[in-house]
Amino acid sequence: MKRKMKNVGHFFNHAAAAEAQAILILLFIVLMLAIAVKLTVADNIVAAADRISKYRVWGADNTVTAPSGESSAITITSPADGDTRYIDERITVSGRLMPGQGRTIKLVFYRINGDEWAKGQISGDQWSGERKRYVEGNYEIEAVAYDDLGMESEHAVSHFAVLFRYYADALYVNDNIPPTMIAGDRYPCQITFDNTGNTAWTNGQGYALASYSTDFGSGTIPVPAGGVAPTARNTFSTTLSAPELPGSYSITYRMKGGGYGWFGDELTRAIRVDPVVRDAKVVSVDIPAEMTEGDTYQAKITMRNTGTGTWYTDGSNHVDLGLPDGNTGDAHKFTGKTSVPMSGITEVRPGGEYTFQFQIKAPGPGSYGLKFRMVAKDSIWFGEQAEKVVKVNAKSGPEPEPDEPEEDYQAYVASGNFRLIGTDGRERTNCMCVWCYDGPLVRHNSRSSYVKKDGYADWDIGGPNGQYRIYSDDYHGSMGFSMNNGGNKGTVTFRDK
Numbered sequence: 001m002k003r004k005m006k007n008v009g010h011f012f013n014h015a016a017a018a019e020a021q022a023i024l025i026l027l028f029i030v031l032m033l034a035i036a037v038k039l040t041v042a043d044n045i046v047a048a049a050d051r052i053s054k055y056r057v058w059g060a061d062n063t064v065t066a067p068s069g070e071s072s073a074i075t076i077t078s079p080a081d082g083d084t085r086y087i088d089e090r091i092t093v094s095g096r097l098m099p100g101q102g103r104t105i106k107l108v109f110y111r112i113n114g115d116e117w118a119k120g121q122i123s124g125d126q127w128s129g130e131r132k133r134y135v136e137g138n139y140e141i142e143a144v145a146y147d148d149l150g151m152e153s154e155h156a157v158s159h160f161a162v163l164f165r166y167y168a169d170a171l172y173v174n175d176n177i178p179p180t181m182i183a184g185d186r187y188p189c190q191i192t193f194d195n196t197g198n199t200a201w202t203n204g205q206g207y208a209l210a211s212y213s214t215d216f217g218s219g220t221i222p223v224p225a226g227g228v229a230p231t232a233r234n235t236f237s238t239t240l241s242a243p244e245l246p247g248s249y250s251i252t253y254r255m256k257g258g259g260y261g262w263f264g265d266e267l268t269r270a271i272r273v274d275p276v277v278r279d280a281k282v283v284s285v286d287i288p289a290e291m292t293e294g295d296t297y298q299a300k301i302t303m304r305n306t307g308t309g310t311w312y313t314d315g316s317n318h319v320d321l322g323l324p325d326g327n328t329g330d331a332h333k334f335t336g337k338t339s340v341p342m343s344g345i346t347e348v349r350p351g352g353e354y355t356f357q358f359q360i361k362a363p364g365p366g367s368y369g370l371k372f373r374m375v376a377k378d379s380i381w382f383g384e385q386a387e388k389v390v391k392v393n394a395k396s397g398p399e400p401e402p403d404e405p406e407e408d409y410q411a412y413v414a415s416g417n418f419r420l421i422g423t424d425g426r427e428r429t430n431c432m433c434v435w436c437y438d439g440p441l442v443r444h445n446s447r448s449s450y451v452k453k454d455g456y457a458d459w460d461i462g463g464p465n466g467q468y469r470i471y472s473d474d475y476h477g478s479m480g481f482s483m484n485n486g487g488n489k490g491t492v493t494f495r496d497k
Contacts, residue, residue, distance in 0.1 A: 072105055072153045073098040074127070074145040079160035085134070088167035088197070093129035093141055095156065097122065103147040110143040134162045168207075169197035170255040170264025173233065177251065180272050181242035182309050184316040186347070191221075191253055191267060192235045199258060201228040207257035209236045212266060215249040216241070244316050246275045276309035276317060280374040280383025283353055287370065287388045291362035293395050293434070293446060299334075301372055301386050302355040311348040313341065321356045322375030324385065330368035334360040334390070339375060364434030364448055365394040395446055414468060415460035419493045420451055420475060427455035433472065435459065440466035 076095040085091055093112070099105045108120035108127040120127045120143070127145075138161050145153040173192040181187060191209060201207035201223045211217035218238040228234040243249060252268040286300035301321060305311055311319045320339040323331045327338055340358050348354045356372075372386040418435070420428035434448050439461065449457035461468055471478035477493050 070100055071151060072100045072103055072145055072147040074105075074108065074143050074153050074156050076141050076143055076156045076158035079141070079158065081158040081160075083160040085160060085162050086165050086167075087133060087136055087162055088165065088169065090131050090133055091162075092131040093120075093143075095127055095143060097125050097127055097145060099147055100151070103149060103151070105145050105147050107146040108143065109146075110141060113140055114142075136162055136164045138162075166199050167197050168199050168201075168255070168258050168260040168263045170194065171196045172265040172267050175267060175269070177240065177269050177271070179270070180274060181240075183242055183246050183273050183276050184244050185242050185276070185310050186312075186315075187240045187242070188237070189240050190235050190237050192233060193255060193264070194233045195228045195230050196264070198230050200230060201234070201255075201257065203227065205258040207255070209253050210256055212252045212254040212256075212262065214252045216243055217251050217253070241315075242271075242273050246273050248272055274308070277307045278309060278319075278374075278376055278380070278382040279307035280304065281306050282384045282386045285372075285386045285388050287360070287390065289389065290391045290393065293362050293364050293392050294444070295395075296359055296361045298357065299360045300355055300357050302353055303374060303383070303386070304353045305348050305350050306383070308350055310350065311342070311354070313343075313346055316377065319374055319376050321372050322381065324371050324373050324381065329371060330390075331370040331372060333363040333368065334370060336361075340372075362390075362392045364432065364446070365392050366432075367391050415458065417456045417458050418449075418470075418477075419455050420457070421493055429453050429455050433457055433475075435470060435472045437461055437468055437470040439468045440464055 074095060074097055076093070078094045079085060079091060093110055097105050097108070105122065108122055109117045110120055110129050111117045118129060120129050127143075139159065141156075141158045141160070143156045147153075171194040173194055175189065175191040177189050177191070178187060193209065195201055203222060203225060207228070208220045208222045210220040218240055221236045221238050223234060223236075240251070249271045250268060251271055252266055254262050254266045255264045256262045281304045283302040283304050284300070286302075288297055291297060303321070309317050311317065320341050322339040323329055323335070323337070325331065332338065335358065337358075340356050342348070342354055342356070345354065368390045370388045370390060373381055374383045375381050418433075420431075420433055422428060429451055430453060431451050432448055433451055434446060436444050436446050438444065441464070447459065449459060451457040459470060461470070469478055
């Protein structure tokens with residue numbers, strides 16, 4: 001009995017050991033199967049990457065997952081198989097993705113006519129390649145996809161043809177349009193485009209660079225007379241005039257013509273227009289300090305543009321050298337004008353200088369204060385004022401004639417009075433007036449008289465018999481008379497010029 005129990009225990013010991021051994025063997029088998037699966041998946045992923053030797057790094061995660069299907073698939077939808085395109089079209093190779101059940105497509109590769117593989121872009125259930133033009137010929141597209149298990153899809157193949165035709169195209173190169181302008185100023189600009197089409201740009205077919213949906217610009221800029229051949233480059237020159245109102249603007253240019261309408265790249269620029277600030281500094285005043293009445297002199301006044309805007313001879317930013325006191329000031333007596341324009345130049349940029357040169361004629365004897373200042377349109381005065389005090393001396397009379405025998409000389413006295421009438425019809429009173437007379441012995445002999453409160457001034461002339469004329473340089477009006485045996489008296493009225 002005891003022996004049997006011993007054998008039974010021995011049997012049970014062997015059974016437990018066998019059972020434990022079987023469990024260990026099963027665990028080992030499961031572990032090896034897990035390792036095998038892991039290695040297989042990894043090998044597939046590595047193999048998938050190795051097939052496309054150019055790319056060995058995974059792209060961004062893609063969430064496209066189909067509810068059914070055992071393997072992933074890829075299609076080519078553009079260009080469709082058998083499609084016909086043209087050399088001027090920009091073609092994008094693209095298609096659809098169909099992941100297998102529970103899978104995500106990670107990579108897409110495609111190639112044209114068996115060339116090197118290129119990586120495509122994935123967006124949702126769509127993929128796409130580079131957008132470009134193709135030369136004339138026949139093309140084959142081949143595409144393949146890889147999912148997150150490294151499984152490769154069936155290769156998709158599509159064919160398309162590209163045909164020749166004439167077309168116009170333009171590529172923007174560069175420009176020097178300033179991003180900030182001053183209101184009313186003008187800016188010489190250059191804009192460069194390449195002719196990337198296969199037709200020449202010619203004048204006869206109306207090819208031009210033109211304003212396109214823009215706030216302001218220079219309209220149409222034609223191509224040069226010789227045209228622009230394919231692959232050639234052309235720089236269009238124009239002058240842009242900034243709007244008079246400050247603010248934010250945009251300007252756009254594009255090519256057109258040849259029956260193609262608008263074509264090629266668009267050039268668009270955002271431009272800020274700032275208000276103009278006018279200012280001026282007196283550099284020099286070259287006017288004689290002493291003159292002789294009736295003589296003519298050259299005056300020179302140099303001004304520097306210290307503002308932000310350009311001085312022009314015309315347009316909205318037109319400026320002159322003005323007389324602040326107008327036609328009632330001393331400067332008007334010398335110039336007979338109310339302003340002096342720029343001449344021989346079209347513009348003075350900020351920081352530049354300009355010398356106004358003009359003729360002046362000395363009025364009657366006295367001391368005068370001449371004033372000049374820059375003035376813009378609408379009588380807007382700005383900058384420093386140029387001033388000069390001038391003393392005008394009386395002109396000396398002619399040398400006296402030698403005494404003649406008393407019997408051959410007769411002296412007569414002609415006299416009278418005159419009035420000064422302004423352009424407004426009112427008489428001038430309480431002022432000095434310079435008048436002149438011509439006679440047998442003298443020409444342009446100057447005299448001065450005081451105009452009294454009643455508006456009359458006296459004149460008198462002494463001399464031999466003959467014809468005489470009195471007149472005024474500052475006022476219109478004259479009177480001629482003869483003195484014979486007793487002289488002559490008369491009255492003359494002078495009016496403003």
